[in-house]
Amino acid sequence: MTPHWEDEETEEDGAGTMVRPYTITRGRTAPERDDFTLITVLTTAQDPRDGHGAAVHPGRLQPEHRMILERCRRPAAVAEVSADLNLPVSVTKILLADLVAQGLLLARAPLSVARASGGADMGMLAALRDGLGRL
Amino acid sequence: MTISQAAPAAVKILVAGGFGVGKTTLVGAVSEVAPLRTEEFLTKASIGVDDLAGVGQKDTTTVALDFGRITVSPELVVYLFGTPGQERFWFMWNDLVNGALGGVVIADTRRLETSFASIDFFESRDIPFVVAINCFHGHNSRTPDEIRAALDLDPHVPLLVGDVRERSFGRDVLLALVDHLMSLPVAAG
Numbered sequence: 614m615t616p617h618w619e620d621e622e623t624e625e626d627g628a629g630t631m632v633r634p635y636t637i638t639r640g641r642t643a644p645e646r647d648d649f650t651l652i653t654v655l656t657t658a659q660d661p662r663d664g665h666g667a668a669v670h671p672g673r674l675q676p677e678h679r680m681i682l683e684r685c686r687r688p689a690a691v692a693e694v695s696a697d698l699n700l701p702v703s704v705t706k707i708l709l710a711d712l713v714a715q716g717l718l719l720a721r722a723p724l725s726v727a728r729a730s731g732g733a734d735m736g737m738l739a740a741l742r743d744g745l746g747r748l
Numbered sequence: 749m750t751i752s753q754a755a756p757a758a759v760k761i762l763v764a765g766g767f768g769v770g771k772t773t774l775v776g777a778v779s780e781v782a783p784l785r786t787e788e789f790l791t792k793a794s795i796g797v798d799d800l801a802g803v804g805q806k807d808t809t810t811v812a813l814d815f816g817r818i819t820v821s822p823e824l825v826v827y828l829f830g831t832p833g834q835e836r837f838w839f840m841w842n843d844l845v846n847g848a849l850g851g852v853v854i855a856d857t858r859r860l861e862t863s864f865a866s867i868d869f870f871e872s873r874d875i876p877f878v879v880a881i882n883c884f885h886g887h888n889s890r891t892p893d894e895i896r897a898a899l900d901l902d903p904h905v906p907l908l909v910g911d912v913r914e915r916s917f918g919r920d921v922l923l924a925l926v927d928h929l930m931s932l933p934v935a936a937g
Binding site for chain 1: 876
């Protein structure tokens with residue numbers, strides 16, 4: 614039996630070339646949402662429920678989606694997921710957005726520290742100072 | 749049962765400086781994990797995403813970014829990002845700059861000029877920063893005042909001298925940054 618991919622590609626097309634970067638996103642180059650940052654923290658939902666309280670059944674997941682859900686059992690930032698899966702940040706964000714949209718993954722935005730809006734919270738800075746002092 | 753399901757809040761600090769000045773070394777000295785590396789495509793930000801289909805994509809290149817983490821408490825995690833060494837790549841790192849708590853500029857007294865761009869970078873974006881002078885092998889022939897003058901630093905910007913390989917120096921640099929942040933006037937609102 615002839616493998617199906619031989620029907621579609623000539624050998625020279627496949628030989629020695631890298632996988633195209635957006636292959637695992639099925640060609641998508643932008644996430645469904647654009648508010649992920651490098652330090653948005655993701656956590657895998659335990660017992661995910663939809664808006665009506667019914668258990669969420671994951672849609673079609675790729676291996677990378679499952680790896681993310683496994684990795685984020687312990688909270689991890691976008692950059693960490695990207696590094697651990699060895700995927701570029703932009704590809705990682707697309708996959709993360711798929712999972713957040715399905716309710717399988719929870720996202721927490723970074724703390725706001727913009728100086729224009731009052732800067733970092735003094736309580737947070739004090740906690741930071743205490744924590745760094747223990748290094 | 750709630751197994752601390754709540755995610756910690758995250759903040760980030762940028763570590764900048766010329767190529768080879770010790771950015772990743774400092775990150776590694778204070779990080780609780782060996783520095784991680786992530787990559788981003790150069791093409792995505794440099795040309796519009798919508799335009800990608802029509803552009804020859806044969807030579808996609810990536811910019812690497814090294815980072816580490818410090819878990820301050822179950823509620824707070826600090827991520828330390830080394831900025832890409834080549835300044836010409838910085839324009840694409842809007843995500844890196846946005847929301848940064850502050851920065852560390854590492855400088856080497858034997859080639860201070862390689863850190864000028866980093867200082868300009870933080871000043872122009874109104875990101876508070878401290879300067880860490882990295883003394884490899886204790887080699888430092890200039891006084892802090894001389895260095896401060898050479899870098900044209902504002903008087904209120906903290907400047908520390910030490911070895912970035914040492915955890916205690918990295919800690920002191922970060923503490924100086926936090927103290928600096930706490931000393932800044934709070935913007936109205």
